[in-house]
Amino acid sequence: MTVSKTAEKIAEKSGDATKGRKDATEAQPEALQLGELSEQLGYVLKRAQLKVFENFLRCMASLQLTPAQFSVLLLVEKNPGRNQTEVASTLGILRPNFVAMLDNLESRDLCARIRSTNDRRSHILVLTDKGKAVLTRAKKLVATKHEARLNDLLGQANREALIGMLSKIANEF
Amino acid sequence: MTVSKTAEKIAEKSGDATKGRKDATEAQPEALQLGELSEQLGYVLKRAQLKVFENFLRCMASLQLTPAQFSVLLLVEKNPGRNQTEVASTLGILRPNFVAMLDNLESRDLCARIRSTNDRRSHILVLTDKGKAVLTRAKKLVATKHEARLNDLLGQANREALIGMLSKIANEF
């Protein structure tokens, strides 16, 4: 329905040349000049981030994993036995907001909260067997469908340079 | 719920590392290993974006301009006489969400909505004199306090390469 409507609009606009246009050759309204905006770090950074996340979600549609959820699984796999506070703070997630996130992952049997025997306040986080399997598949999808796209677009050397510069900004800006 | 035996061992072991290291001096829990996360494009991109926006807000504290507001002012200055729909869509802002944003800028006398004489449905956007003056100051702040920081961190050549790669991602990913 949306597609057909859009198609109709385009068809109509491209088909009519009778109306009093400013420029008979240009059927579409002229695009705005971005100007200095295209050189602004924050602007281009935000746009790139949105595109990358969007592509990530498409690649992971079969596994239903968001970038944030993927990062949690990766971090718990690499650091099994840490509690919620540690994992959340490492990812820049506030503890209250981490609760619902874990509820989701735990309800899907991807990770588990285990009451620590040393400190019975804290919940130790571990990946379930299913969680490990899903993460393995997720890594492959990300590598072949997502990160590989960067190599196609920038080349291996530029890709590494980009990651390096972004890391530097994230850590030292 | 099926929790493997290895998970219970982890729960017991979890406190040992930090507890055993608890000297009379300082007992810091060891930082988590980021692992593959530090190589993930989306992760490092998002972290960098947050840091950049955070720094932007600090630099613009005296003018009380957010990155989104700054982009609107820049775009309206470069393209005076365009209507709300055109400006909003260029910035990836949905028309309904653009209304409150303009209400804010207009209430601060930074820009104005003018009823178009050609199409009395649309509001033409223009910067006020105050808006032009504020934008001029904003540009200087961004250039000297914000973007200059990139040069200090990456160098001129790398900075340009970074912007170029991010633009490419934003447009072609």
Add this chain to the structure above:
DNA sequence: GATATTTGATATGGTCAATAACAATTATCA
């Protein structure tokens, strides 16, 4: 002139980020 489309606007719901507060548990120290 009847119908459809566009524009700005309102209302609303969803996702996140951020703060305060609470019970249970543990740490501190007088």
Add this chain to the structure above:
DNA sequence: TGATAATTGTTATTGACCATATCAAATATC
């Protein structure tokens, strides 16, 4: 030891964004 403080996970709540549906006024289309 016991009173007090701090920590952990949690709930509730708020505000900032993002997205969709819908509306009246104005315009375009046929």
